[in-house]
Structure formats: structure tokens, C-alpha cells
Amino acid sequence: MRKPITTLSRPSIFSFMILGLIIGFTPRTLLAQSGGPIHPYQAAYDVQHIELDMEVFPSDSAIAAIVTTTAIQQIASDTWRMALSPRFEIQAVEWQGQPLAWHRPHLAEPEVHERFIHLTFPGTLQPGEEVKVSISYQGKPRPAVQAPWDGGFVWAETPSGDPWIGVACQGDGAWLWWPNKDHPSDEPDNGVMIHYTVPAGLTAVSNGVLRETQTDGDRTRWSWEVLNPINSYSITLNAAPYIELQDSVQSVDGSTIPLHFWVLPEFEEKGRERFPQFKEQLVWFEELLGPYPFRNEKYGVVHAPFLGMEHQTIIAYGPRFEDNNLFGRAVGFDDLHHHELAHEWWGNLLTVWDWRDFWIHEGFGTYMQTLYTEDVLGQAAADSLMGLMRMRIVSNDELVPDAFQTTKQKYGSGRGGDIYYKGAWTLHMLRCLLGEDAFSSFMRELLYPTQAAAEALDGSQTRFASTQDVMRVAQSYTQRDLGPFFELFLKHSELPELVYEVEGRSLTLYWANVPEGIRFSMPVEVSVNGEIRVVEVGVQNPDPTGPTGEVVVELPRRVQEITLDPHGWLLRNTIGYGESLDLNP
Ligand SMILES: [Zn+2]
Structure with a gap:
């Protein structure tokens, strides 16, 4: 018997979503x-x-x-x-x-x-x-x-x-x-x-x-x-007629990075208030991803007459001088600056050689805001941010097409949001599959494959990449075959549905809405009476005599609560996460 989803374990994540859809970093038609x-x-x-x-x-x-x-x-x-x-x-x-x-x-x-x-x-x-x-x-x-x-x-x-x-x-x-x-x-x-x-x-x-x-x-x-x-x-x-603010910061490699912030004279005071947060974010990025790639030049931010852009060593920064610029709600930090700074690594150090892989710039760039939120503001805030991103996923086309793409084809046709948010969610799931340490090493290896690359300042630290590089480096960190995972989320528009059935003392789980031929399987956390276990869930085999990915979880005699995916690791076709099954409808 299939039971309806009637409650959510974290209803708070929806509180600000509608506003987030209206305001924010909405892709436009170019x-x-x-x-x-x-x-x-x-x-x-x-x-x-x-x-x-x-x-x-x-x-x-x-x-x-x-x-x-x-x-x-x-x-x-x-x-x-x-x-x-x-x-x-x-x-x-x-x-x-x-x-x-x-x-x-x-x-x-x-x-x-x-x-x-x-x-x-x-x-x-x-x-x-x-x-x-x-x-x-x-x-x-x-x-x-x-x-x-x-x-x-x-x-x-x-x-x-x-x-x-x-x-x-x-x-x-x-x-x-x-x-x-x-x-x-x-x-x-x-x-x-x-x-x-x-x-x-x-x-x-x-x-x-x-x-x-x-x-x-x-x-x-x-x-x-x-x-x-x-x-x-x-x-x-x-x-x-800019005023120039100056500071410096010690890089993780021991060198000194000059920091500059050019602001309009009318905004000098606001600029001085904002500048320390830029520095603090730069320190955070270096600790996560390795040295700022252009430390032999400068890290610069300039007060620009538009929202923002990741111009190398001179980020264009829009005129608000406030936190909470991108998601239409209070995320608790200057997310615009954080996003543009992320591109110094994801976009400027590592650059896609064709725009079909645009998601590497924007997906990683966006997921950095989640990691930062988790570090600085805690798990609940990070979950909430992922909820906002989930609301913006359209997924009406493959994220990474086979054909070469112009910017307009990949970004400007109304599908642009997916390179940010489906990209970020794909990385979120990959982090779940690889584990914390391996995911960290995976990001570093993509950006700086060798120690020599991390130390170089002669231009050889910069490199081109494609989705192939992302898949290859990720695969090197796990025994699990990541092929079906990448195939589903990067090459298809379908988002999988986690189907569950409760009958007697059995909870049956399997994935549906997966294109035929993809042997998709993911670990799924299931909380029963507050106790979390992880089960590997696959797709049902259309051939009933063959092996199936369907999994049956045995339930205790008295069940007060069942929650699927309580930590919100999975991108599914149902919006939201952490469904608590209503056991007494
Ligand atoms: Zn961006």
C-alpha cells in the first residue's frame, strides 16, 4: 500500500521559498x-x-x-x-x-x-x-x-x-x-x-x-x-572617481596577497564596513580549495553599476553593500561576493573549454555557498539554502549536452538556472557518495592536480576542464561505479522518484522515473523511530526474474516515525526532502 506524503520533517525550509523564486539570480534570455x-x-x-x-x-x-x-x-x-x-x-x-x-x-x-x-x-x-x-x-x-x-x-x-x-x-x-x-x-x-x-x-x-x-x-x-x-x-x-581601500592577507602558501576595494566616494564608509568580510571569505576559500590562484597580481573588488561578475582579480560588486543578495532571503552573509570570489577558482583558475560544461563554473561556484553556510552558520542554515536551490531547479533538459554550446544555448534560453542549482545539487549528492574527506580532496585535485600547480604563479596553475575531468577525478576516490549517477543527473532531464510502500512490517523502497538502461542506485538514509540506517536503493528490474534494486527494510513492531532521507542528500522529483511518512492517515 502506498501512503501519501503528508508531513515534512523540516517545514521551515519552505518559509522563504516563494520570495526566493521571484527575487534573485534568475537567468535571463541573452x-x-x-x-x-x-x-x-x-x-x-x-x-x-x-x-x-x-x-x-x-x-x-x-x-x-x-x-x-x-x-x-x-x-x-x-x-x-x-x-x-x-x-x-x-x-x-x-x-x-x-x-x-x-x-x-x-x-x-x-x-x-x-x-x-x-x-x-x-x-x-x-x-x-x-x-x-x-x-x-x-x-x-x-x-x-x-x-x-x-x-x-x-x-x-x-x-x-x-x-x-x-x-x-x-x-x-x-x-x-x-x-x-x-x-x-x-x-x-x-x-x-x-x-x-x-x-x-x-x-x-x-x-x-x-x-x-x-x-x-x-x-x-x-x-x-x-x-x-x-x-x-x-x-x-x-x-x-573611486576611493581605493587597501589591505592584505597572508596566503596559505605564506606569501602576502594585496587586497584592494575601489568604491564610489559616497560609499566609502559602507565599503570600509564590508571589506573585512571579503577578506574573511578569501581566507575560507584558501583553506578549502588551496591558494588564491592570482596572488602575484592582487585580489580586487570594484564597486560596479550592476549586480556582479567574476572578472579575474577585479570582481565587479553591485551597489547594495549588504548581505543576502542572491536568494531573496536572509542567508546571513554577503552571498554575492562569496559567489563571485568562488569563480576565482571555479571559472578563472579552472576554465571550461566549451560552454556545454558551464555547470562546472556555476554549480561548484554555487555549492561553495552551501559549504560556507554549513561552516559558519550551521547545518540548519545550509539545509535551508539547499531547499532554496531545489526550488529553482527546472531540469527540462540535460545539464551537459553532447554538442558544443554557445553561451546563449547553455545559459540564455531560460534553462540557465540548472547550471547553478542542479549543478550544486549534483555536487551535494556526490559529496554524500564520496564522503567528506574524499570530496574535499576531489575538489582540490580538480583545481590543483599537483603540488607544483598549487605553487605555480607563472600561469601554468590555470587549466582547462570538462565534465570528463570531473567524472574521472571523482571516480578515482571511490570503488562505487559513478557512471550511472553522472549519466542520470548530467545527461538526462528526469529526476528520480524514491518510491516507498509500507505493508505490515516491511518498508519497500525503489527508484522510479529513471530512464531505461541506467542502473541507478544510491544510498538512502531511513530514520525509523529516530534510528537512522543507510540502505542501497536501486531501480526495479523490468525483468521480474532478474536481480532487482528494490530494497525491503524490516520495521519494528511499534513504529512511531519513518523519515526518508532525513539529512536531505538526495535530489528527487519531489520538491523538499526529509519526508516523514504519515503512518496514521
Ligand atoms: Zn556565477
């Missing part, structure tokens, strides 16, 4: 896109260095720039594909000091391919050849529709009426404002030199280390150097 299947004209070259030299004119909402890309040719080719918004007028393309021909290819789906330009070299570039190309252009970059989701330039004003400029382009691609290869699989091995010339009185803040400032009349040129490889969407510009 207008533009980045990445996708790589074209041979993109794969032909390996970017080594980028120099971006840009004049910024806030009064016209315009920029003029020259971007020099140095690359090593990988395979023979007479053409490079790059991407730059058609909003700009391209004034010159040069190679070895000579003008280089370029055109916008006529491609199907112009809205998909509007970004591409083809540079045509006079002859075939040989493998191993160093190639240096400069593109000069000017115009008005697309203003952001809804940064950070529908990105572009944000030309805002400070409360005093001064320019306050920011850029966010993760979803749409950095081609919105500067020419680049537009593929996550390549980062400049030898870093980036960035120069911004802005009206004097504004501070232009960017990634990496400040090398020099030069004021000439009413314009100031700010030069920043990025020493490590960096995602193109991470390269950023912030300009305002």
Missing part, C-alpha cells in the same frame, strides 16, 4: 552569444598575448581602441576568424606593419554570426609561426540592456553626477567591445597589457597589476598588466 563550435580559422591560432589600448569618452558613450593580438599559428591557414561587434567602424587591420585585408563573412543565421570577421593573410601562415595582428576601431559599444545578463557597457552616473562606467559581457562575449577569438578554449598564455585613457579625475580600474598612470592635460592613461592567462569575458573596465 541577446547575443559567445563560443559554440570552433571554426578551423579560429582553431588555427593559439593566442599568446593581447595588448588593449583604449580611449574612453563617457560624454559620447564611445570608445576608440587598438587591440594587438600575438599568437602562434597552430595549423597551416591563410585566414583568421576573430569577432568584433558590427557597431564599430574598423579603421585599420595591420600585420607586420602592413595593412591586412578583412571582411565580414556572409554566413547563414546572420544574428548568430554577426560578430565574426575574417582576416585574410597574403599567403599561408606556417605552423609555429608567430603572428601579430593589430585592429584599430572606434564607435559606440552596445549599452547593456540588463547587466550582467544582457551585457555591454553600463554608462551610469555616481550620486554626485560623475561618470560611473562598467562592462559585463560573459553571456554575450567580449566581442561586444574588443576584437578577440571568442572561444573559451584559448586564453593568452603570456597575459594581457591593458591601457585605458579616461577623463582626468576618474580612476580606470582593471585586471592585474597597475603599472603606471600618465596624465596629459585633461586625460589620464591607466596601464594594467595581467600576468596570468585570462578568459576574454573576464577582461574588464571600471571607471569612476
